[in-house]
Amino acid sequence: MSVGYLIEDATVLTMDSTTGASPVTRSIRVRDGEIVDISGALERLDGDTVLSGRDRLVVPGYVNAHTHSWEGLFRARLDNLPLEHWMLLSYPVLGLAPLSPDLIRLRSQLVAIESLRNGVTTLVDDVLEIPGQTEDQLAAVFEAYRDIGIRANISGHVMDRPFVDHFPFLADALEPDLRRELDALAVLGGDEYLAYARAAAERYRDYADGRLRFMLGPSAPQRCTPEMLVGIDDIAKDHDLEFHIHVLETRTQAVTAGEFYGKTMVEYLHALGVLGERVTMAHGIWVTDSDVAVLADTGTSVSHNPISNLKLGSGIAPWRKYLDSGVNLGIGTDGMSSSDTARMSEAVKAAALLHKVTGPDYRQWPTAQEVLTAGTLGGARSARLGDTVGSIEVGKRADLVFYDMNSLAFTPRNKPELHLVYSENGSSIETVMVDGRIVLQDGHLTSIDERAVLDELQARGPELRQWQDQLETLNRALLPAFDRQYTAAMNRGVAVDRYSGRGECWLN
Numbered sequence: 001m002s003v004g005y006l007i008e009d010a011t012v013l014t015m016d017s018t019t020g021a022s023p024v025t026r027s028i029r030v031r032d033g034e035i036v037d038i039s040g041a042l043e044r045l046d047g048d049t050v051l052s053g054r055d056r057l058v059v060p061g062y063v064n065a066h067t068h069s070w071e072g073l074f075r076a077r078l079d080n081l082p083l084e085h086w087m088l089l090s091y092p093v094l095g096l097a098p099l100s101p102d103l104i105r106l107r108s109q110l111v112a113i114e115s116l117r118n119g120v121t122t123l124v125d126d127v128l129e130i131p132g133q134t135e136d137q138l139a140a141v142f143e144a145y146r147d148i149g150i151r152a153n154i155s156g157h158v159m160d161r162p163f164v165d166h167f168p169f170l171a172d173a174l175e176p177d178l179r180r181e182l183d184a185l186a187v188l189g190g191d192e193y194l195a196y197a198r199a200a201a202e203r204y205r206d207y208a209d210g211r212l213r214f215m216l217g218p219s220a221p222q223r224c225t226p227e228m229l230v231g232i233d234d235i236a237k238d239h240d241l242e243f244h245i246h247v248l249e250t251r252t253q254a255v256t257a258g259e260f261y262g263k264t265m266v267e268y269l270h271a272l273g274v275l276g277e278r279v280t281m282a283h284g285i286w287v288t289d290s291d292v293a294v295l296a297d298t299g300t301s302v303s304h305n306p307i308s309n310l311k312l313g314s315g316i317a318p319w320r321k322y323l324d325s326g327v328n329l330g331i332g333t334d335g336m337s338s339s340d341t342a343r344m345s346e347a348v349k350a351a352a353l354l355h356k357v358t359g360p361d362y363r364q365w366p367t368a369q370e371v372l373t374a375g376t377l378g379g380a381r382s383a384r385l386g387d388t389v390g391s392i393e394v395g396k397r398a399d400l401v402f403y404d405m406n407s408l409a410f411t412p413r414n415k416p417e418l419h420l421v422y423s424e425n426g427s428s429i430e431t432v433m434v435d436g437r438i439v440l441q442d443g444h445l446t447s448i449d450e451r452a453v454l455d456e457l458q459a460r461g462p463e464l465r466q467w468q469d470q471l472e473t474l475n476r477a478l479l480p481a482f483d484r485q486y487t488a489a490m491n492r493g494v495a496v497d498r499y500s501g502r503g504e505c506w507l508n
């Protein structure tokens, strides 16, 4: 039976190339999950379930262009640590045991619930399981997102270089006994992962009506062998899947590129031949001007994660330079430990605000149109979903969020797009539709018992905290060595300064 909706007379931000983030009054017809008609007025047809758009703002759902559901269990644990130190405690290396698929299901549900409640209809979830992902663990994520009804790209994050070799100065900074412990850690075989990834790409083709797809998640250039990066690129091309990689998040990584490759990370990836329109670089902060040109030329996307970058003191991505060069930008929350949130509204607002303090030329500051585009269509493009979602257009899938404009955040009512960027926090959301299916209605999730998920996680809280405390104690032993290598990296020069944001739009 055909399932159809007619949304009548809504205030709409289409985010398409004609009206973008300018509000227009539209009626929208949805059939079998697809937007089939948009007009100033549409007549009611048989099969239409009518949804009133009066006093409603209807927008495409946010695409969270970078997150890690692993961190769902680690939020609000850590503060005031740079990325490398933080990662040691949020993704420990010593004392690991795999999480059960059951806990992974709960964790995925938590991330999806917070996402849908905030108007996020697509997740790019770079699933970093430690000490490594099994088929059952990956299946738990796919099944959780399938059942709750969200759209997602889901990776098997991978590193295949020994841990000590991820950093230029760590080996010399370590005490011998810790060095021995790290050297004894198992390292994944490259061929083993490539076979796993190829099988996953096949297994999850058209999964949940194509709503969920596998994604290739090589961790970062310095954490993977070149053979791994090239092998992954082949799979991404064969299956037209997103290739998602962390690049130049920190100053330490900019130094690492010089030490390891004698060139920038972007130049290194370009020389390997793996940049291109399937590739999204998460962060992309410590890039040079010529790196930006390479990313534009190759059609590589960048996921901008302003809250995570602020919390970990990583630096400020050159937002205006990217846009001026034609680089496609998405926005991500990053994981719930580095940003403590899965709420894209906060990341979009942070993106709109952060770059205003990087220089006095106010004409260069991000506009609502720009940040909302990055939060929707830009993210969709980076996820290889630009023809599927990200804007409200005929032929696209109906991933729609309805905001009640009688709410506190829209009172008194001025410019809807500015309310959305600066005032709204998810509390006005009344209805969320993904793939034409209503997954949140009148403030309630329709596909899951939200209370039961939270209750179960709360009940398991003491056990989880004990596990995390033990891991933290064990891994804190490495922090003095991390301090020494951090200092060594900070004493090296780099070509750009992304702490101040200067050079990005400063007037001199």
Ligand SMILES: [Zn+2]
Binding pocket: 066, 067, 068, 246, 282, 334, 335
């Ligand atoms: Zn990340």
